[in-house]
Amino acid sequence: MVVRVSRLDGRDQRGILISGLVASCIASSQGGDRAVTMGSIDKYIFRTTLASFAMVLVSLTGVIWITQALRGIDLMTSQGQTIITFLGITSLVIPALVLIISPIALMIAISHTLNKLATDSEIIVMNAAGFSPLRLFRPFFYATCVVAIMVAFIAAYLAPDGMRRIKQWDAEITADVLANILQPGRFAQLDQNLTIRIRERQPGGVLVGIFVDDRRDPKERVTIIADHGTVLKNEGGSFLILEDGNLERFEAGNRDPALVAFGRYAFDMSKFSNQGHDVTLGIRERYLWELLSPSPDDPVYQQLPGQFRAELHDRLMSPIYPFAFAALTFAFLGAPRTTRQSRNFSIGGSILAVFGLRIAGFACSVMTVKSPLAPVIQYLMLAAAIGASLWIIIWGVVVEPPAALMEAIDRSNARLLRLFGRPATA
Numbered sequence: 001m002v003v004r005v006s007r008l009d010g011r012d013q014r015g016i017l018i019s020g021l022v023a024s025c026i027a028s029s030q031g032g033d034r035a036v037t038m039g040s041i042d043k044y045i046f047r048t049t050l051a052s053f054a055m056v057l058v059s060l061t062g063v064i065w066i067t068q069a070l071r072g073i074d075l076m077t078s079q080g081q082t083i084i085t086f087l088g089i090t091s092l093v094i095p096a097l098v099l100i101i102s103p104i105a106l107m108i109a110i111s112h113t114l115n116k117l118a119t120d121s122e123i124i125v126m127n128a129a130g131f132s133p134l135r136l137f138r139p140f141f142y143a144t145c146v147v148a149i150m151v152a153f154i155a156a157y158l159a160p161d162g163m164r165r166i167k168q169w170d171a172e173i174t175a176d177v178l179a180n181i182l183q184p185g186r187f188a189q190l191d192q193n194l195t196i197r198i199r200e201r202q203p204g205g206v207l208v209g210i211f212v213d214d215r216r217d218p219k220e221r222v223t224i225i226a227d228h229g230t231v232l233k234n235e236g237g238s239f240l241i242l243e244d245g246n247l248e249r250f251e252a253g254n255r256d257p258a259l260v261a262f263g264r265y266a267f268d269m270s271k272f273s274n275q276g277h278d279v280t281l282g283i284r285e286r287y288l289w290e291l292l293s294p295s296p297d298d299p300v301y302q303q304l305p306g307q308f309r310a311e312l313h314d315r316l317m318s319p320i321y322p323f324a325f326a327a328l329t330f331a332f333l334g335a336p337r338t339t340r341q342s343r344n345f346s347i348g349g350s351i352l353a354v355f356g357l358r359i360a361g362f363a364c365s366v367m368t369v370k371s372p373l374a375p376v377i378q379y380l381m382l383a384a385a386i387g388a389s390l391w392i393i394i395w396g397v398v399v400e401p402p403a404a405l406m407e408a409i410d411r412s413n414a415r416l417l418r419l420f421g422r423p424a425t426a
Contacts, residue, residue, distance in 0.1 A: 041126065045113060045139035050146065052109035060101050065094055089169050092162040096284075099154045103321040106147050107329050107354050110140055111347065114333040118343065127336040133393045137330050144326040152319040156288035164285040182207070191216065205230055210242060212267060221250040224267065231269070240267040283311045291315065306369035313375040314365055317382065321358070324382050327389035328353045335398040346399060357385055 069090040117123045126136060182188050184200045193216045199209025212224040226245030231238065247260040283304065286294075291312040294301040301308055332350035337343065360381060367374035392399065 041131075042139040042142070045117075045136075046142050048116070049109050049113045049140060049143040052112045053105050053143070053147065056108045056112075057098065057101060057105040060105060061094060061097050064097055064101070065090070068093055068097075089166060092166045092169075095154050095158040095162045099151060099159050099318060102147055102151050102154075103325045103358075104354075106144065106322050107325040107350070109143075110326055110329045111333060111350065113140075114330070115343065115347075118333070118337060123334070124336045133330075133334050133336075133396050136334060137393055140326055140330055144322050147322045148319040151322060155315045155318040160285055160287050164281060167281065167285055207231075207240075210240075210245070212240075212242075219252045223248045223250075224265070226265070232266075238269045240269050241265075242267060283307050286311070288312075288315050309372065309375070310365050310368040313368055313378065317361070317375075317378060320382050321361070324357060324385045324389075325354050327386050327393070328357070331389040331392040331397075332399050334393060335396065337398070349399060353385075357381065 069086075114123070117126075123136070127133075182196060182198055184198055187195050187197045189195050193214070195213045197209075197211040198207045200207075202208055206228055207230065208228045210224070210226040210229050212222070212226075214222040214224070224242060224245060224247050226242035228244065229240055229242040232241050233239075242265045243263065245262060245265065247262060247265065249258040249260070251258070280300070283291075283300065291308060294308055296302075329350045332346040332353070333343065361378055364374045364378035364381070368378075391397075
């Protein structure tokens with residue numbers, strides 16, 4: 001297809017280019033593979049939408065992750081953990097954040113893409129070339145399928161696996177008395193007649209200025225002072241490895257203590273370690289298949305069956321929300337409009353519809369804990385949102401406010417302009 005153009009500005013040239021691409025897409029569709037392949041316009045919109053989605057998702061997730069990570073900064077300051085451990089634990093929450101943010105990021109990406117197409121008059125050109133709103137929705141549907149597959153995988157496996165690792169890792173660090181109770185500058189009584197003090201913690205888990213007073217054996221009293229030490233865990237248990245110190249032993253019946261200088265001494269701390277203790281998994285740490293068929297003997301399931309039901313339906317509905325958000329956004333913003341027609345109402349309406357649907361979903365999730373009928377309402381609500389949006393898209397309905405409301409807004413704006421001494425624009 002050859003198009004001759006003379007004296008056209010950038011927007012007109014772009015419109016003619018789009019019309020040429022649309023014509024080629026229609027011609028290829030009439031060739032017999034209409035429902036299988038993506039044309040040039042489809043690929044262009046598909047790439048633009050996914051690129052915008054990735055940028056928004058990374059930005060929002062990064063901001064929220066930083067706020068969550070700052071809450072765990074005491075992991076390094078008070079418990080002497082390394083920056084790698086800190087980043088490793090806090091990064092495991094990212095899949096759970098992506099699970100919640102992805103549908104919203106998709107809505108923003110579709111809004112951005114449609115606004116970009118409308119600003120350059122590309123939607124009007126495509127509509128004039130024969131693209132129906134439903135046909136234009138196809139590349140957005142493909143992008144939504146990609147997001148929904150990603151969300152389904154995260155909901156079924158990745159998010160609960162990350163939460164499970166966080167709980168296990170956190171249990172190894174914070175539940176261990178060696179890391180939690182031993183605070184710099186404090187005398188910690190770990191057991192009756194056993195007191196330990198450390199002067200400070202250094203990076204890498206090094207304990208400096210260690211003092212141990214052990215009077216658990218009534219026949220003797222042991223006092224240990226070491227320059228530094230570390231905690232060692234192996235199959236034999238947990239040990240406080242003391243280096244460069246002195247051991248003073250008072251035995252009952254002996255007047256003089258026995259003094260021993262050592263370069264390396266292992267003090268058994270297995271009794272105070274959480275090694276070998278099982279970690280009880282919560283509901284959010286269960287995989288999807290574990291929620292589908294929980295063990296009848298599971299104590300958590302026996303105690304909280306309603307929360308199991310609520311979490312299961314949340315996981316099952318997670319991949320549906322991207323389709324609902326995409327359909328609602330396109331229903332408000334996908335209709336062809338000229339650049340003179342305001343899109344503010346459509347943008348505001350899509351935001352209100354999407355967030356209203358999500359808030360109603362959260363409310364249904366809360367009610368699901370006590371009522372088995374609440375998830376049915378949530379499924380019907382999502383189906384109604386998708387169905388109403390598809391009806392608007394198929395019939396090409398332009399969602400606009402009533403004319404009387406727009407006239408009232410215009411009159412109000414005119415009064416405000418006159419009040420501030422500025423002439424109202426026609």
